[in-house]
Structures are given as C-alpha cells and as structure tokens.
Amino acid sequence: MKTFDFSVxxxxxSVALHNxxxxxxxxxxxxxxxxxxxxxxxLEQCGCCMVLIDGAPEKCCARPVSIITxxxxxxxxxxxxxxxxxPLQQAFLDEQAGQCGYCLSGILISAKALLAANPSPTxxxxxxxxxxxxxRCGSHNRILRAVExxxxxxxxx
Amino acid sequence: MNAxxxxxxxxxxxxxxxxxxxxxxxxxxxxxxxxxxxxxxxxAMAQVAADELDVAMTRVSVRSGxxxxxxxxxxxxxxxxxxxxxLAMGQxxxxxxxxxxxxxxxxxxxxxxxxxxxxxxxxxxxxxxxxDYWTLAPAIDLSxxxxxxxxxxxxxxxxxxxxxxxxxxxxAKLFGDDVFIHDMKxxxxxxARVVRQPNKGACIGTIDEAxxxxxxKGAIEFVRSGDFLAIVGDNETAVELAGGASVxxxxxxxxxxxxxxxxxxxxxxxxxVIDRLLGPPEPSDAQGKQRFExxxxxxxxxxxxxxxxxxxxxxxxxxxxxxxxxxxxxxLRGALARxxxxxxxKITVHHVQGSGCYGHNGxxxxxxxxxxxxxxxxxxxxxxxxxxxxxxxxxxxxxxxLVKVRALVDADGKPSDWTAEIWSGNHxxxxxxxxxxxxxxxLPDQExxxxxxxxxxxAGGGATRNAxxxxxxxxxxxIHHMVTETPVRVSALRGLGAMPNVFALECAIDExxxxxxxxPVAYRLAITTDxxxxxxxxxxxxxxxxxxxxxxxNGAGRGIAFARYKNRAAYSAVVxxxxxxxxxRLRHVWCATDGGLIVNPDGAINQLxxxxxxxxxxxxxxxxxxxxxxxxxxxxxYPVLKFSEVPPIDIALINxxxxxxxxxxxxxxxxxxxxxIGNAVSHALGIRLRDLPLTRERIMAAxxxx
Numbered sequence: 104m105k106t107f108d109f110s111v112x113x114x115x116x117s118v119a120l121h122n123x124x125x126x127x128x129x130x131x132x133x134x135x136x137x138x139x140x141x142x143x144x145x146l147e148q149c150g151c152c153m154v155l156i157d158g159a160p161e162k163c164c165a166r167p168v169s170i171i172t173x174x175x176x177x178x179x180x181x182x183x184x185x186x187x188x189x190p191l192q193q194a195f196l197d198e199q200a201g202q203c204g205y206c207l208s209g210i211l212i213s214a215k216a217l218l219a220a221n222p223s224p225t226x227x228x229x230x231x232x233x234x235x236x237x238x239r240c241g242s243h244n245r246i247l248r249a250v251e252x253x254x255x256x257x258x259x260x
Numbered sequence: 261m262n263a264x265x266x267x268x269x270x271x272x273x274x275x276x277x278x279x280x281x282x283x284x285x286x287x288x289x290x291x292x293x294x295x296x297x298x299x300x301x302x303x304a305m306a307q308v309a310a311d312e313l314d315v316a317m318t319r320v321s322v323r324s325g326x327x328x329x330x331x332x333x334x335x336x337x338x339x340x341x342x343x344x345x346x347l348a349m350g351q352x353x354x355x356x357x358x359x360x361x362x363x364x365x366x367x368x369x370x371x372x373x374x375x376x377x378x379x380x381x382x383x384x385x386x387x388x389x390x391x392d393y394w395t396l397a398p399a400i401d402l403s404x405x406x407x408x409x410x411x412x413x414x415x416x417x418x419x420x421x422x423x424x425x426x427x428x429x430x431x432a433k434l435f436g437d438d439v440f441i442h443d444m445k446x447x448x449x450x451x452a453r454v455v456r457q458p459n460k461g462a463c464i465g466t467i468d469e470a471x472x473x474x475x476x477k478g479a480i481e482f483v484r485s486g487d488f489l490a491i492v493g494d495n496e497t498a499v500e501l502a503g504g505a506s507v508x509x510x511x512x513x514x515x516x517x518x519x520x521x522x523x524x525x526x527x528x529x530x531x532x533v534i535d536r537l538l539g540p541p542e543p544s545d546a547q548g549k550q551r552f553e554x555x556x557x558x559x560x561x562x563x564x565x566x567x568x569x570x571x572x573x574x575x576x577x578x579x580x581x582x583x584x585x586x587x588x589x590x591x592l593r594g595a596l597a598r599x600x601x602x603x604x605x606k607i608t609v610h611h612v613q614g615s616g617c618y619g620h621n622g623x624x625x626x627x628x629x630x631x632x633x634x635x636x637x638x639x640x641x642x643x644x645x646x647x648x649x650x651x652x653x654x655x656x657x658x659x660x661x662l663v664k665v666r667a668l669v670d671a672d673g674k675p676s677d678w679t680a681e682i683w684s685g686n687h688x689x690x691x692x693x694x695x696x697x698x699x700x701x702x703l704p705d706q707e708x709x710x711x712x713x714x715x716x717x718x719a720g721g722g723a724t725r726n727a728x729x730x731x732x733x734x735x736x737x738x739i740h741h742m743v744t745e746t747p748v749r750v751s752a753l754r755g756l757g758a759m760p761n762v763f764a765l766e767c768a769i770d771e772x773x774x775x776x777x778x779x780p781v782a783y784r785l786a787i788t789t790d791x792x793x794x795x796x797x798x799x800x801x802x803x804x805x806x807x808x809x810x811x812x813x814n815g816a817g818r819g820i821a822f823a824r825y826k827n828r829a830a831y832s833a834v835v836x837x838x839x840x841x842x843x844x845r846l847r848h849v850w851c852a853t854d855g856g857l858i859v860n861p862d863g864a865i866n867q868l869x870x871x872x873x874x875x876x877x878x879x880x881x882x883x884x885x886x887x888x889x890x891x892x893x894x895x896x897x898y899p900v901l902k903f904s905e906v907p908p909i910d911i912a913l914i915n916x917x918x919x920x921x922x923x924x925x926x927x928x929x930x931x932x933x934x935x936x937i938g939n940a941v942s943h944a945l946g947i948r949l950r951d952l953p954l955t956r957e958r959i960m961a962a963x964x965x966x
Contacts, residue, residue, distance in 0.1 A: 122477040122497060129497045138443035139436020143566055144648040145500070148895040151566060179436035192434045199426060199862055202870055203298025204433030205440065205566045205615035230903040237895060239566045240298055240616040241870030243906040 109171045111135060112181030120168065127163035127171055128152045131178060139179040139208050143237070150236030153209035154178050160216035162209075162235070179208040182215065191215060194253035195246070202240030210236045214250045222258050226251060264408040269293060269348035273331035274405035276359075279352035280309075282397040286380070288313060288320045292349055293333025294341040295325040295587065296429055298616040299926055300863040301341045303428045307420040307859050308346050311413055312353035314377035315393070317420055322428075325611025327593050335588035335690065337619070337752065338720060339829050339924025342859055346922060350412055356402065358410035363400055364391050415857060415919040422917045424862035429613070441585045441612035442570045446641035449572070451496040453503025454629045455489040456650055457702040458515045458889070463487055465511035475505030483636050486704035490633050492642070503647055518886040522747040525557035525662040525951075528683040531743045538717065538724065539737030542666070542679050549668040549676065552772060556665070556764035558952040559883035561658040562898055563753055567615035568651035569622035571630035574641040580607045580634065584627035585614025591692025592624050596631050598707065599700040618874065620690050620751040622646055622655040628697035652898060653890040654698060658753030659685035659746060661723065663764035667733075673776025674787050680727040680761065681739040687722030688715045689751030714742055715756065720826035726758040726931055729765050730824050731787040747886060755930040758825060759875060762931025763938055763952070766821035770939045771948065779808040780820050780939065790824075792854050795914055796833040797822050799852035803910055804835035813946035815840055816847075819939025821932040829924040830855035831914075834872065834932040836940045838907075843956050844880055844941060846907035851929055856920035858913055864925050865911045871929035872909055877901035878930075879937045883953050 104119045111131070118134050126145075131137045131154070140163065143151030147162040154163050155177035163176075183189035188196070191211050201207050210233060217224060217232040224232065229250045230243075238246065266274065273279070273293070281289045290309040296302045302322040310317040323330065333345055357377065364382045365372040368389060376383045381392040415422070432439045455467075464487050472491070473480060478498025483490045489510065491502045521527055572583040580602060586592050589609040597604040609627070617623060626646055634642045646654075661684040668677035689695045695712050715722035727738045773783035781801045788794050800806075800820065810818065817840070822833040831854040837847045849872050858864045877900045884898065885891040892898035934952075942948045947962050 121495075124477070125497045129500075132443075133496050137436075138438045138440075141440070141567065142442065142645070143568075144895060146648060146894055149566060179434075183435070185431060185435055188435075195434050196426065196431060199430065199866060201298075201427075201430055201433060202300075202866060203566070203613070203616035204430060205298075207433055208436050211434070227904070230906070233903040236903070237566060237900060238903070239564060239618075239874075239900065241873030241906075242866065243873060243903050244869060244909055245866065247903070 107168050107172050109174050109176060111137065111176045112178060118168065123169040124167045127154070127166045127168050127176070130168045131163070137178055137180055141205055141208055150209040150213065151206055153212040153236065155212060155216060158216070158219065160213050179211055182211060190256040191250065191253040194249040194256065198245045198249040198252065200245035200249040201242050206236055206238045210238070210246060214253070218254050218257060222254060224254060266406055266408045267347040267351050268344055269331060269333045270351050270406050275403055276352055276356055276406055277402040278329065278331045279349065280356045280402065282393050285394045286319055288315055288393070289323055290320060290349065290353065291323045291330045292345060293331040294336045294345045295611040296613050297336060297587065299867055300427045300860060301336065303425055304342055304346065304859040304863060305349050306428060307425050308350045309353045310420045311418050312350050313357050315380040317425070319380060325589050327589050327607070327609045332590040334591060337587050339825060339926040339928065342922045343829060343924040346859060351408060352406055354410035354412050355406045355408065359400055360393060360396055363396055364389065367391070415917060421859050422857065422861070425860050427863065439613055440567070441572065441583055441614050442567060442645060444572055444583060444612060444643070446572065446574065449641040449643050450492050450494055451499040452490050452492045452630065452633050452642050452644040453499050453647065454644065455491065455506040455510050456654055457487050458512050460701040462512045462514045464489060465513050468509040471509040472502050472505050476502035483633055485632070485636060486702060488632055488699055488702035490629070492633065492637065500647065517888045518747040520885070520887050523559055523884065523886040525559060525660040525683065528660060528662055528743045532745060533683070533741040533743050536740045537737060538740065540735055542737060543668070543677060546668055549670060552667040552669055552768065554665055554768055554771060554950060555662065556760065556767060556950045557662045558660060558760040558763065560660045560748055561753055561878055561882050562652055562884055562892060563618050563621040563655055564898055564900060565615045565617050565621050565651065568646040568648050569626035570614060570643070570645045571627035572641065572643045573627070573630035573634035575634040575638050578606060580631060582607065582609045582627050582631050583612050584609060584623055585612060585617070586623035586627060587617065587620065588690070588692060591690065592627060595624070595691035595697055596628060599628060599697055599703065600631060600635055619753040620656050622651050624691050625654065625698040628699040632699045632703060649893045652893045656689045656749045656751035657884050659687060659723070659750040661757060661760040663727070663760055665764050665768040667768065667772065669772060669775070673772070673778060675733050675772060677735045678729055678733045679737050679739065680765065682723050682727060682757070683741045683743055684723035684757060685743050685746035685750040686712055686714050687750070687752050687756040688712060689749060720828070721757065723757040725756045725761060725826060726823055727761040727765065728827060730790060730793055730827055732789055733787070748884065748890060754871070754874065755927040758823070758927065758931045759878065759934050762821065762823045763934040766823065766932065766935030767938045767948070767950065770819070770942065781806055782808060784822060792831050793822060793824060796831045796852040796854050799912055799914060800833040800835050800850050803852060803912060804837070804850040806835060812943035815944055817940045817942070817944025819936045819943055821935030821939060823931045825924065825928040825931070830928040832868070832928040832932050834929060834936040836933065836936040838937065838940045838944060840941055840944045840959060842960060844954055844959070846876055846905070848907050849909045849933065851909065852912045852914060853925060853928055854914040855916070855925040855928070856923040857918055858916035859922060861913055861916050864913065867926045868911050868929050869909050871927060872933045873901060873906055875930040875933035876937060879934050879952060879954055881953055
C-alpha cells in the first residue's frame with residue numbers, strides 16, 4: 104500500500120493504493136466517490152474524463168495518480184451546485200446544451216480552462232478548444248453558444 | 261356506438277394503473293415504456309401528461325423502463341416515442357381525467373360538463389369544489405382498461421405541449437450527479453470484464469492465467485462457462501488491466517479474419533441472399549424512354565456511443581435483477597430468459613440512463629454479460645463495463661448497403677418508372693428479434709435461434725426504409741436482396757436503411773434534374789404534389805436563399821435533398837453549403853421540418869440538429885474498417901466529426917402548433933443531410949461521388965480520374 108496526497112476541489116485527500124499506476128479517473132470515481140468525471144475511452148482520446156490539474160485541462164483516464172501528488176485537481180463537482188451554478192453550468196442550462204449529457208462534464212472543464220486563459224474567445228477559438236472533447240449526439244452548436252454566453256456573463260458583459 | 265380504437269401501445273397495455281397513479285398529495289406519477297436516451301422523451305411525456313390531466317408539470321414524475329408494473333412498449337426506437345407512445349400516454353391521461361370528472365360529478369350531483377380541473381383541483385362553474393385528484397383517488401379504481409372515449413385536448417387548449425420545455429434530465433448531468441448506469445454502486449458489488457469470444461463459433465484454446473494475473477496488479481478471479489470467460493474482482497482498475505491483457509493471453513480456435521475487401525458494400529453482391537420484390541415487376545424494355553442507372557454504396561457504420569456499454573446484475577433468492585441502458589427492457593428480459601433458461605417471471609430488468617446509443621449498440625450484450633456472470637456467482641452484484649476497444653469491435657454495426665437506382669424518364673425529363681435494387685444485411689439484429697446476445701454465442705447448451713427477420717415494411721422497413729420515393733412516379737418497385745451472412749454482426753442504427761436509401765434516391769433525383777437541365781429545387785417541386793413535402797422544400801430553399809441554376813464546379817457548392825422519414829413520419833428538407841479541395845468543409849446547413857404538432861419545439865430542434873451532425877459525420881468520416889478483424893477500434897481509427905468541423909445549422913419547424921398529429925422527428929434529418937452533402941459535393945466539383953464516406957482519398961481519386 105502506498106499513500107498519495109493531493110487536493111480535489113479545494114479539499115485535501117489521501118488515498119492508499121496497491122497499484123501506484125491507478126489512473127486518477129479510477130481514484131476519483133472508485134476511491135473518492137466523485138462520479139461526475141466520466142470514463143469514455145481510457146486512451147486520452149475523447150475528453151469525457153477532463154479535469155483541471157493545477158488549472159490545466161488534462162484527460163485523467165490514463166494519468167497515474169502517482170504524478171498527481173501535491174497537485175490540485177478540479178472536477179465538475181467543483182464548478183457549482185444547483186443552488187449556485189457556475190456561469191458555464193447556467194449557460195448550458197439556458198441553451199439546453201446537451202442531449203445524453205455523458206460528454207458534458209469534460210466539456211465544462213475544457214471550457215472553464217479556455218475562459219480562464221481567454222475571457223473573450225471567438226466561436227472558432229471555442230470550437231478549437233473543444234476539439235479534444237467528442238460529442239456524439241450532435242449538440243455542438245448549442246454547446247458553442249453556451250460557452251459564448253458564459254464568457255459574456257463572466258466578463259460582466 | 262362502437263368503442264373507439266386505442267393507440268397501439270395503450271391497446272397493448274390497456275390498464276390505466278399501468279400508466280397513471282396519484283401516490284401522494286400533489287404528486288402524479290406517469291409510467292412510459294419509452295426510455296430516456298438523451299432525446300428528452302421523459303420531458304415530452306411530462307408535458308403531454310400535464311396537459312391531459314390539467315396539472316402543473318412540476319407535479320408530474322415520469323417513471324420509465326422497468327419490466328414490473330409498467331407498460332410494455334417494446335423498443336424506444338424509430339422516432340416512434342411521441343408519434344405512438346405520446347399518443348398512448350395522452351389518451352391514458354385523458355381517460356383517467358374523465359373517470360375522476362365523472363366521479364366528482366356524481367358526488368356533487370352535477371353534470372360532468374359543469375366541472376373543470378385546474379392544477380389538479382376540481383372546479384364547478386369556476387368555483388372551488390374542495391375536491392382534487394388526491395382526495396378523490398382512494399375512491400377511484402384505475403385497474404380498469406382504458407376506454408379511449410375521453411376526448412383529447414384541442415390544440416388551442418394545450419398549455420405545455422407546443423411550448424419549449426427545459427429538459428428535466430439535464431441539470432443532474434451538468435452538476436456531475438450519479439445519473440448514468442456507469443455510476444451505479446451496489447453493496448458488495450464486484451467489477452467484471454469478459455474475455456470476448458472473437459466471433460460466433462470461436463472456441464477457447466489456452467488461457468495464460470498467470471500472465472493475466474500479473475497484468476492485473478491486484479486480486480482477480482476467473483469465471484467460466486463453456487467459451488464464456490470473465491474476469492471478476494473488487495478493484496475495477498485491476499479488472500480493467502486484466503481484461504485488456506487477456507486479449508493477448510487467451511488463444512482461440514475457429515477465428516474468422518475478415519479482409520478489407522469485405523468492408524465495402526460491393527462485396528455483398530453475389531452473396532447468398534433472400535430476395536423480395538415489392539411492387540410490380542420491372543419492365544423488360546425501356547418503352548422508348550430514356551434510361552437512367554446509377555449505383556450508390558455505403559460501408560458499415562458504428563454507433564460509436566461516447567461511453568462503452570455497461571450492465572449490472574444480481575441473482576439472489578432465485579430472482580435475477582438486471583440494470584441496463586438498452587432500448588427495450590421487455591425484449592431484453594425475454595432474450596435473457598431464453599439464454600439463461602430462467603422463467604421471465606424470475607427476471608426484472610431496469611433501464612438506467614447511459615450515453616446516447618442511436619440504436620442497438622452493446623447495451624443489451626453488456627447486460628447479458630453481467631447476467632451470465634451473476635448466475636455463476638449467486639448473491640454477488642456484478643457490474644461490467646466494456647472496454648473502449650470492445651465496444652467498437654463488438655457492438656452490432658449498421659449494415660453496408662449497395663443501392664442501384666434505375667429509372668425510365670419521359671420526354672419532359674420526369675421519371676415514370678423507378679426501381680431501387682438493394683443489397684444489405686439485416687437491420688434488425690436485436691435480441692428480441694430472434695437473435696442471440698453475445699454471451700449466448702459463448703455459453704454452452706444454447707437453443708438454436710430462429711432466422712431473424714428484417715423490420716417489416718408495415719413498421720417502416722429496415723433495408724428498404726425510404727427506398728420508395730415520395731415523388732409522383734407512375735410505377736415504382738423495390739428489389740430487396742437480404743444478405744444473410746455479413747462479415748460483422750449487424751443491427752439497427754438511427755434511421756436503418758433510410759440514410760443510404762435517401763442518399764441514393766435524392767442523388768439520383770439531382771442527376772435526373774441535371775439531365776433535364778432543371779434546377780434541383782424546381783425539379784423536385786415539378787414531381788411533387790404532396791403539399792407538406794412542397795412546403796418544406798420551398799421553406800428550406802427560402803431559408804438558404806437558394807439561387808436557381810447557380811454555377812458550380814469551382815470548389816464551392818450547394819445541394820438540396822428531401823425525404824419524409826419512413827414515408828409516414830416527419831417531412832424534412834435540407835440544404836448544405838460546402839467547400840471541397842482535398843477535403844470537404846461544411847459551411848452552413850439549413851433544414852425545414854414538418855413534424856405536425858411538436859410537443860417540445862426546442863427538444864425537437866435539438867434532435868434534428870443532432871441528426872444533421874451525425875449524418876454529416878457518417879458522410880465525411882465514418883466507415884468500419886476490416887483487416888484481419890475489426891480494424892476500427894478507437895477514436896483514431898474511427899474518427900467522428902469534431903467541434904471545429906461542425907457547421908452552423910438553421911432549423912425551421914413548419915406549423916409546430918398545428919392540429920396535425922405529431923410525427924416522429926428524431927431520425928428525419930439523417931437521410932436528407934446525407935444526400936444534400938452528396939449533391940453539394942457534385943455541384944462543387946462537377947463530378948458525382950456515389951461511394952461513402954466522402955473521404956479525402958475518395959475525393960482525390962475522383963479528381964484524378966477526371
């Protein structure tokens with residue numbers, strides 16, 4: 104057993120594991136019970152498992168937990184709540200941006216990272232920033248509109 | 261007076277208590293046999309129920325997809341949930357409301373026509389009576405059959421239906437809640453992966469258990485019955501690693517190795533087939549008319565759901581409980597009963613949401629895997645989640661299709677005789693249709709299965725879906741060659757044969773228009789008397805500011821296409837604008853759709869948009885590759901359209917608040933989008949591409965041939 108210490112959504116966590124190569128995604132879902140980050144491929148291809156690691160968007164389905172030690176992880180659960188939604192979550196609700204919703208956790212995280220780096224992205228820049236996230240239902244245009252809307256709200260526009 | 265006929269699903273499940281109950285003051289529960297697949301059906305059902313019962317939508321909870329105490333509506337498929345299931349829900353609620361009104365009238369010694377309902381409370385001439393659904397409910401027996409006598413609301417009296425309603429399932433998905441089957445945890449649950457039998461008939465040779473255990477880096481156990489081999493353990497990471505490693509450490513005999521040749525639709529011709537002729541025989545001579553013939557092909561497509569399939573099961577005290585994200589819990593229960601030799605009454609199947617499926621993906625098979633393991637480990641709850649590669653390789657594929665269109669053309673340039681000759685595998689590989697679940701191929705002592713039947717034309721057809729043009733053509737026929745053995749397992753994907761058939765038919769119409777020297781919009785209108793068809797074509801042309809006879813061939817083009825889905829659901833016309841050099845870039849898509857009365861306009865638009873994008877992805881990117889096995893096994897080897905490749909899309913609904921019956925919209929745009937892209941590429945390049953997908957390689961080859 105080896106212990107790994109890091110923080111998730113601002114709270115320190117400590118996890119004891121036999122396999123130090125356990126992907127961060129498995130730790131979030133199976134050890135910490137945070138099911139909002141989804142498994143899509145295990146190959147870092149689809150973006151369902153996107154989280155922020157020290158603010159940078161990273162796919163965590165194949166990222167060993169050992170390299171997360173001491174870092175800060177933000178998951179979709181760290182964005183907002185139904186009573187106090189993050190502007191992105193509110194904009195996605197307003198635009199009804201989603202169908203099955205399986206990809207949305209990862210897309211919200213990618214969008215959050217984009218808006219932190221670029222508060223006024225063009226639609227093309229948003230699309231490019233989301234190219235690492237696959238949406239199979241075809242809600243792309245609603246999602247782009249929602250991110251634009253959230254950006255405007257966050258700028259105070 | 262004759263009893264009115266009930267809507268199909270209500271006729272099949274007539275007891276009203278299967279549909280509606282009033283479990284607690286202020287609460288209404290309605291049950292639907294339709295399941296949430298991301299299409300927003302539960303929201304739409306709540307709108308229908310709230311209107312017919314005269315209650316606020318917030319009072320209505322929609323339960324769905326359990327094999328106990330709920331209507332059996334078969335599969336949630338074919339854009340039929342609103343067109344048929346919604347009709348049944350509406351009539352059931354109207355009948356329930358009428359029973360309550362009659363009862364209240366007796367208590368109040370007044371006429372039923374003196375009473376009205378407002379948010380569940382009963383009023384007489386506008387004055388409160390002190391009665392509501394919940395006070396009256398104990399006195400009313402809902403275990404009676406629907407009469408179908410109650411009148412449905414007139415469209416002018418609808419408050420919720422026809423208004424865009426926020427999806428009830430979306431908030432939980434945006435806050436990362438445990439909404440998906442993948443997120444379910446049962447006490448004492450073990451994780452599992454199946455060591456997948458490469459193909460039907462393959463047998464286990466050797467198993468290097470030690471190597472697999474080493475790869476797992478944690479405790480695992482093997483569970484086996486015949487050629488069904490599974491890995492089970494408490495730790496999902498270990499089980500996943502073992503599952504991945506098992507591919508290289510278990511050998512099989514009788515392994516099939518499909519070749520790249522077999523991935524193309526041309527391979528289907530000359531295969532064993534079951535032939536059918538629908539319509540009059542084809543004339544043997546051209547009767548002095550001009551002949552047209554062209555061949556269009558499409559390869560195998562994957563559903564490529566964003567999440568691999570998942571299933572949970574527990575066999576406890578002689579009862580099997582299964583959780584699945586499949587499209588039909590009742591048909592799955594029947595197939596499980598057969599596979600496990602268990603009476604169906606000993607099985608309960610629950611639907612839990614998964615990712616979008618767009619048809620028959622791996623969901624049923626994953627549930628069967630979990631059930632098979634659970635039967636071998638009584639008492640232990642089992643959760644299986646397929647690996648990504650497993651989903652791509654083993655989900656049933658949409659069959660490759662080859663469609664030959666032959667037409668005889670009158671002197672005025674219009675077709676008078678039309679033949680669609682189709683080669684295709686079966687689009688109905690669902691477990692309820694006489695097909696095996698994957699585990700059933702590997703388990704011992706399985707009963708032989710009956711020959712699976714293609715979806716009958718009365719239900720819209722499978723390979724023949726939309727092969728019959730809606731245009732005014734004197735003589736039409738379909739020649740259907742059902743290819744009985746395909747190199748990959750095949751089944752239903754969004755629209756079944758509609759996408760390849762509409763692609764073929766609507767490209768052929770453009771080719772005929774070009775021969776006749778008539779603009780494609782004008783040509784379609786000249787051979788269409790169906791007013792609703794004309795309306796969507798005219799509307800989309802206006803939206804796109806369609807310029808008749810616009811010059812093409814300079815790398816930028818526009819195309820139009822039209823279809824009425826299944827020739828009985830929604831009418832949809834699509835215009836696509838694109839650019840082509842080595843690759844295709846979609847610039848804009850316009851779509852006009854007449855789906856009759858639309859329950860949730862924003863929900864319908866979301867579905868239509870999704871259909872446009874999925875079809876564009878099929879056209880530009882998607883084909884399952886075969887090379888010694890299924891060579892499309894991840895998102896690199898089976899790419900789909902990305903955010904930066906999706907064009908702006910404008911959608912218009914025609915008469916969405918009309919009193920016309922609701923028509924299914926979910927699959928209406930797939931065919932027209934495909935053909936509009938095909939026609940736009942032809943317009944842009946001046947050459948016709950008839951083989952899909954329209955990849956860079958195909959475009960380059962066509963340009964070089966010129």
